[in-house]
Amino acid sequence: MSPKQQRGEVTADLLLDAALRVYAAEGERGVTVGAVTKASGVSLGSLYHHFGSIDGLIAALAQRWLGRLLGELAMSLREAHSARGGIDAVVRTYLAFVQEHRDAALLLHSATADRYGMTRGKELRDTQEARLSAFALWLEPHIRSGELAPLPLPLVESLILGPVVAVARRWLSGIGDVDLETAARVLPDRIWRSLSP
Incomplete structure (x- = not known):
């Protein structure tokens, strides 16, 4: 360089x-x-x-932190030896990221990021394809083996990440009625139940 x-x-x-x-x-x-x-x-x-533009700067900032989050999630999955272990790893990694990088998590879970995701969802997905593919590649063998319910991958992703994102948003809002450590203990089992065959 x-x-x-x-x-x-x-x-x-x-x-x-x-x-x-x-x-x-x-x-x-x-x-x-x-x-x-x-x-x-x-x-x-x-x-x-x-x-x-300032919008381009904010979009790049969101991309930067989304890339970091997805990278940490992909790394946590590489260390998981079972579907249940992977779900646990994703939940714990996601919530730890939110707690450790609160400012970035505020942006990633904001109306700004939602608008960007809704209007440029395909472009966003394409730029993060390698990291998202790692998630899909990890899920597919567990679905094929019968360890996870035979659902379309986007639904499996939603069942895993939906509750985690909802808890993160609630914690970030400052309401104070959600404890991330409790969520990290409780959510993996609840998510597992929703995905077990």
């Missing part, structure tokens, strides 16, 4: 990191070009050069 490319990566990282800090402190409405350039120390021109 050339020095110019390295500087470009550093600049992009500064903008992404600043955007997350501003988002965490001010919410979606606070993420403006002025706020991000001030927080990052990076010029307006650099923001537009790297991301095209």
Whole structure:
């Protein structure tokens, strides 16, 4: 990588990191070009050069953190030796990620991310295909072996991740009626029951 490319990566990282800090402190409405350039120390021109717009910056930020989350989930599945163990690993990994990276999790579970996912779902899925494929590749043999119910993969994914995402959103909302450690203990068995043949 050339020095110019390295500087470009550093600049992009500064903008992404600043955007997350501003988002965490001010919410979606606070993420403006002025706020991000001030927080990052990076010029307006650099923001537009790297991301095209503030929306492009937010989309890149969500992609960055979604990629990290999916990467951690894929790694946890590689270490699981059974379908039940994999479900447990996914639940625990997801909830640990939410707790450890609260600011990024707020963005990933926000109305902003939902709008982006609804309008650009196929594009989003295509950019994360390798990580999503790892999940499907892990599930398929367990379904074929009869360890998991013979349901279409998108339904299996929804039955595994749906409850976890709902708990994460509730915890992130600050209501205070959900404990992630309790959820990590209880959800795997409940999800397992919904997927056992």
